[in-house]
Amino acid sequence: MVGVGIFLILLALWLAGLGLADQKALWWRFQARRFSDPDANEPSEAGYRARRILLLSFATATAVMAVWWFTDIDYFQSGGLKD
Numbered sequence: 054m055v056g057v058g059i060f061l062i063l064l065a066l067w068l069a070g071l072g073l074a075d076q077k078a079l080w081w082r083f084q085a086r087r088f089s090d091p092d093a094n095e096p097s098e099a100g101y102r103a104r105r106i107l108l109l110s111f112a113t114a115t116a117v118m119a120v121w122w123f124t125d126i127d128y129f130q131s132g133g134l135k136d
Contacts, residue, residue, distance in 0.1 A: 061119035065112045072108030076101040 071079070080101070085091035096104075 058119050058122040061115055061122060065115035065119060068108050068112035068115060072105050072112055076104055 077095075080096060081091070085095070088094040
């Protein structure tokens with residue numbers, strides 16, 4: 054049961070790391086090679102900003118789920134009995 058919470062924390066850290074990284078560098082490193090003219094297909098600054106906001110939002114939601122998981126783990130282990 055604790056493994057799920059640890060997985061959620063690791064996922065939140067990975068998403069936050071991607072969100073805090075340079076989005077333009079990530080695009081040029083992993084996506085640009087797919088296009089014959091990468092300059093014409095590069096996302097706008099608003100696209101980079103939206104991706105950053107989305108990744109950080111998902112990281113926050115995942116961290117909240119991890120906190121919820123660790124606070125309610127006793128509830129699950131006791132068979133649904135609150136103290």
